[in-house]
Amino acid sequence: xxxxxxxxxxxxxxxxxxxxxxxxxxxxxxxxxxxxxxxxxxxxxxxxxxxxxxxxxxxxxxxxxxxxxxxxxxxxxxxxxxxxxxxxxxxxxxxxxxxxxxxxxxxxxxxxxxxxxxxxxxxxxxxxxxxxxxxxxxxxxxxxxxxxxxxxxxxxxxxxxxxxxxxxxxxxxxxxxxxxxxxxxxxxx
Numbered sequence: 001x002x003x004x005x006x007x008x009x010x011x012x013x014x015x016x017x018x019x020x021x022x023x024x025x026x027x028x029x030x031x032x033x034x035x036x037x038x039x040x041x042x043x044x045x046x047x048x049x050x051x052x053x054x055x056x057x058x059x060x061x062x063x064x065x066x067x068x069x070x071x072x073x074x075x076x077x078x079x080x081x082x083x084x085x086x087x088x089x090x091x092x093x094x095x096x097x098x099x100x101x102x103x104x105x106x107x108x109x110x111x112x113x114x115x116x117x118x119x120x121x122x123x124x125x126x127x128x129x130x131x132x133x134x135x136x137x138x139x140x141x142x143x144x145x146x147x148x149x150x151x152x153x154x155x156x157x158x159x160x161x162x163x164x165x166x167x168x169x170x171x172x173x174x175x176x177x178x179x180x181x182x183x184x185x186x187x188x189x
Contacts, residue, residue: 001115002056003142006125006132009034009180010146011153016129019155026067028156034149037180055080056118059110059135061128062086065100081117083110085131107134129157136167136187144169144185 010016011034018028027034058078065084079097084090090102103110110131114123125135135141146159169185176182 002054002118002121002123004111004115004123004125004135004140005143005145006127006135006141007145008127008129008132008147008159009037009149010159011149011151011156013152013154014158014160015153015156016127016159017156018153021157028153030151030153031156033151033179034147036149037147037177037182040177040179042177054122055124056121057114057123058082059114059123059125059131060084061131062088062102064126064128081114083114083117085110085134107131107138107140111135111138111140129159129161132159133162136163137165139189141187143172144183144187146183146185147180148183149180 008016015031016034017026018024018031020029023029024031057080060082062084065086082098082100084100084102085107086102086104088102089104092102093100101113103113111123111125125132125141132141136144168188170188171183172186173184174181
């Protein structure tokens with residue numbers, strides 16, 4: 001089995017969305033700045049170049065799926081199997097080369113299914129915060145890849161809000177770009 005990597009953008013003060021999600025769906029007020037780095041070719045190549053080659057599957061939340069209309073790209077944004085963690089059953093959705101499978105049995109079931117689909121390749125947990133929190137709490141994350149934007153949002157959804165234990169990390173890589181510092185950590189067990 002490949003490694004399981006939680007991969008998400010966040011503010012320097014620890015938020016993965018801005019405040020006022022009800023009025024500003026998706027990333028909240030000011031949250032778009034968290035992903036400014038994705039428009040930088042150099043940053044994308046440095047931070048994500050290898051990631052695209054080694055990815056085998058993706059886990060995401062139902063909220064992200066709904067907010068992005070399944071990443072609505074005609075040919076499928078991911079071109080990988082995507083497992084959507086949800087409380088509501090839903091039939092499989094195929095968009096181009098991307099298959100979205102909805103998992104209602106919890107984070108462990110989602111990770112098991114994603115690992116089976118990925119084989120020896122990496123499983124990316126791309127969020128949201130609740131999905132990553134559940135995976136960390138269950139001890140299912142091998143690496144944490146954070147894209148830290150140089151902004152203080154002052155509110156929103158915190159990435160590390162509901163952890164019930166200390167999780168020790170080892171810094172594996174730091175990549176700097178104009179709009180983000182990309183930090184990769186190994187989770188120590």
